[in-house]
Amino acid sequence: MSHDELSPATVATLDEMARVAADGNAGWMSLPPESYTDPDIYRLEIEKIFKTTWLNIGRIDEVSQRGSYVAHEVAGTPIAMVRGQDDQLRVFANICQHRWMKLLEGKGRKAVITCPYHAWAYGTDGVLRRAPGMEQHPSFKPDCVRLEKLNHEIWQGFVFVNLDGKAAPLAPRLTGLDERISEFRLESWSTARTINHGEVPWDWKVMQDNGECYHHEGLHPQTFQKVFPGERSRCVVDGDWIFQWNPAREEILETSAAGEKVFPGLFFKPMDGLTEFQRTNFHLFYVLPNYLFYVQPDCGIAIRCLPTGSGRMHMETDLLVPPGARDLPDFEERLDQLDAFFNTFNDEDTTANSAIQKALDSGRAHRAPLSHLEAHNRHVAWWIADKLTGDREAAAVAAE
Numbered sequence: 524m525s526h527d528e529l530s531p532a533t534v535a536t537l538d539e540m541a542r543v544a545a546d547g548n549a550g551w552m553s554l555p556p557e558s559y560t561d562p563d564i565y566r567l568e569i570e571k572i573f574k575t576t577w578l579n580i581g582r583i584d585e586v587s588q589r590g591s592y593v594a595h596e597v598a599g600t601p602i603a604m605v606r607g608q609d610d611q612l613r614v615f616a617n618i619c620q621h622r623w624m625k626l627l628e629g630k631g632r633k634a635v636i637t638c639p640y641h642a643w644a645y646g647t648d649g650v651l652r653r654a655p656g657m658e659q660h661p662s663f664k665p666d667c668v669r670l671e672k673l674n675h676e677i678w679q680g681f682v683f684v685n686l687d688g689k690a691a692p693l694a695p696r697l698t699g700l701d702e703r704i705s706e707f708r709l710e711s712w713s714t715a716r717t718i719n720h721g722e723v724p725w726d727w728k729v730m731q732d733n734g735e736c737y738h739h740e741g742l743h744p745q746t747f748q749k750v751f752p753g754e755r756s757r758c759v760v761d762g763d764w765i766f767q768w769n770p771a772r773e774e775i776l777e778t779s780a781a782g783e784k785v786f787p788g789l790f791f792k793p794m795d796g797l798t799e800f801q802r803t804n805f806h807l808f809y810v811l812p813n814y815l816f817y818v819q820p821d822c823g824i825a826i827r828c829l830p831t832g833s834g835r836m837h838m839e840t841d842l843l844v845p846p847g848a849r850d851l852p853d854f855e856e857r858l859d860q861l862d863a864f865f866n867t868f869n870d871e872d873t874t875a876n877s878a879i880q881k882a883l884d885s886g887r888a889h890r891a892p893l894s895h896l897e898a899h900n901r902h903v904a905w906w907i908a909d910k911l912t913g914d915r916e917a918a919a920v921a922a923e
Contacts, residue, residue, distance in 0.1 A: 533563045539890075540908035548905040551897075556888035559726045559880070564911070565833035572812050572910045573598035576763075577676065577683040577693045579814035579827050580604060582841065583612060584680065584713045590634050590647055594627040596837070597684065597829055602673060603627045604682055607647040608634070614684050615649055616671040626670075636670075645670055680710040681814070681825070693763075693810075700764045700808060706797050707818060712843045715858050718865075720838040723873070725880035727813065727830045730838070731903045732879075733872055734807065734815060736769045737896035742875055746868040750775065750786065751805060753896065760902040765809040767899060768800075776803060785820055790861045791848040793820035809899075811906055822848070824865055834880055840865065 529537070536557045543554070558564050578597055585593050586606040594603040594617050601617035603626070617626050624640035627633075635652060636645040644653040649670035657663045674685045676693045679701075683693055739753030747753070747769075756769040771786035779785045785793050785802040793802060802820045809815045817824040823843040830836045842861055851857060882888050893900050 529563055532557065533561055536561060536564060537567075537912055541912040543904055543908040544912050548901050548908070551893040551895075551901050552904070553732070553891040553893060553900065554728065554904045554907065555890055556883050558907075559728055559883045560833055562833050565830065567911055568830065568907075569598050572907070573830065574686045575690060576812060576910075577685050577690055577810070578812070578829070579681055579810065579825075580614070580684050581682050581827075582680055582714045582825075582843070583677055583682055585630070585717075586612060588632060591630075591632045592627055592636075592647075593630050594625075595829075598686060600686055601625050602684060604675070604684075605636075605647050605649075609648060611648070612675070612677070612682070613647075613649060614673045614675040614682070616673060618671070619643055620651065620668050620670065621654070678810075679704070680712060683810075683814075696763050697810065699759075699761050700766055700810075703759075703766050704806070704808065704818070706801055707794065708796075708845070709818075709823075709843075712823065712845050713849070714841045715844045715849070716842040716862060718840040718842075718862075720840065722831055722835055723838050723876070724835055725876040726834045726883070727828050727836045728903070728907065729876050729879050729883075730828045730836065731809070731812075732900050733876055734765070734767070734809060734903070735897045735899045736767065736807075737894055738875070739769075742871050743868055746864070746871065750788065756896060758898040758902075760898065763811050763906075765807075765811070765899050765902055767807040768804040769807075770804045789819065789821045790857045790864070791821040791844060791851065791854075794845050811903070821845070822861055824861075834884060840869075 536555045539555045540558065580595050580597065580602065581593050581604060586604055589606055589608050589610060592603050592605040594601065602614060603617040604612060604614045606612055619626055619638040619640065621638065621641055621643050624638050626636050626638055636647065642655055643651065646652050649672060651665050651668035654665055657665070674688045676683050678694055678697060736753040736756035739748040739751065750771050751769040752772065753769065756767060758765065758767045775787055776784045777787050779793055783802060784799055797820055805817065805819045807815060807817050813828050815826050825841040825843060827839045828836050842858065842865065848854060
């Protein structure tokens with residue numbers, strides 16, 4: 524989308540964002556409210572963020588068996604991660620090479636991927652196996668037909684995809700985050716339950732903005748504030764990632780069976796090998812733009828958000844557990860309790876996110892100053908502004 528195709532209002536919004544990008548959001552301000560509602564800004568986000576960066580699409584344990592698959596739609600592109608019969612994980616564009624039908628839906632397991640339109644069949648390696656009725660085509664070469672493979676990386680057991688195939692490797696960008704979470708050994712965890720929320724009525728940036736702990740006192744007085752006072756939260760940021768932690772109140776800490784301090788209300792047995800800091804804080808980390816993970820000593824909650832339009836997005840949540848949790852005789856009951864806890868605080872967040880989007884849609888919202896407890900928001904605003912306007916900054920510098 525060229526500058527000439529944008530409305531004056533969109534250009535003005537991007538000019539504001541360019542200033543945020545240029546000074547690293549030195550003024551500690553939110554993004555312009557118009558950036559949450561402008562369809563042209565949304566189209567730029569798809570083009571410059573969601574098609575060019577690394578996006579989380581799930582976990583490797585979701586496709587642990589040969590032939591298993593999970594299908595998603597990412598930035599308008601149908602995709603599927605598939606475990607091949609050769610035990611290799613691949614991510615494909617979920618589109619038949621004949622006349623573009625979507626091949627797979629949801630989750631499942633297949634030995635052969637058969638198009639539901641004209642019955643073309645592909646192996647789980649993406650290679651065409653059968654194309655009925657094509658024998659008389661003058662130039663058709665079935666040996667040359669295969670599903671389009673997309674770049675993917677596995678980090679800590681999470682699968683990320685890059686749609687344009689041009690992003691620099693993800694793992695080197697996250698080494699500082701690795702150092703902070705290594706004791707959790709997340710690559711060994713498994714997905715116990717997935718909750719598909721469908722489309723929700725708020726912008727993906729509203730979802731990211733809700734990531735700070737500053738709102739515990741107002742929005743989560745019982746679910747979080749009584750154990751984890753938000754005013755004690757802290758945050759470290761670096762490029763594509765954000766790491767936050769919130770200590771539990773000292774006076775309510777408990778002692779585990781191993782004689783170690785741990786915060787109360789765990790759903791499963793705390794992991795062995797964690798530091799005292801990891802047992803007495805909850806942790807939130809973000810890999811921008813679409814992934815966040817809440818982790819505590821015994822379980823975790825991963826949330827993926829993918830925009831479907833300005834002011835709306837698709838949301839999925841995975842409940843994750845470490846090794847050993849599934850061996851508990853009452854595992855399902857404990858998992859239900861974790862699910863209920865998530866639903867309680869998510870309902871609170873849903874109320875806030877929906878109301879905020881309505882305020883943004885009203886046209887009466889203004890840029891907001893950020894608290895020192897909103898370092899997360901300051902960084903997210905800078906990161907988005909830089910992705911959308913960084914090339915304009917470079918062009919301006921080159922022209923001087």
